[in-house]
Amino acid sequence: MPTHKLPPWLQPKVNPPAVNFGVVWYTEAEWAKVKETSVDPERFEASYSEWIQMAEQGLQxxxxxxxxxxxxxxxAQDFFAWCLVKGKQNSAESRSEYVLELGAKRSNASDT
Structure with missing residues (x-):
């Protein structure tokens, strides 16, 4: 008896694996330090409580x-040291790059 393969649209759907994504997170004190020294303070919310609300919505x-x-x-101090070593300013781009790097290190550490 021949075996027939189901066409792709009739094959059972497999759930794709979850995508892990690092998201910047600050305590109120660290948020204030990073904002105060940034070259783009206008990119930050007006207050930490506004930032928390925005961040929680983003997580959801x-x-x-x-x-x-x-x-x-x-x-903040670790981020500032990273900026110094990398020759970068405290900017949105640098903050994103830093979080990606930290997240990758954390992910690699959990894989071993």
Whole structure:
């Protein structure tokens, strides 16, 4: 008896693996330090409480899209040292790059 393969649209759907995503996270004190020294303070919310509200909404939106957000705590002094070593300013681009790097290190550490 010949075996027939189902066409792709009739094959059972496999759930795609969850996508992990590092998201910047600050304590109130660290947020204030990073904002105070940034070259783009206008990119920050007016207050930490506004930032928290925006960040929590962002986490919920990511989760709704099937993305597993992972809070990456930023310590201002560590970030400033990273900027110095990399020759970068405290900018939105640098903050994003720093969080991506931290998240990748954390992910690699958990894989071993």
């Amino acid at each position: 939106q990511l989760q709704a899209m099937g993305i597993v957000p992972s809070k990456v705590q930023v310590v």
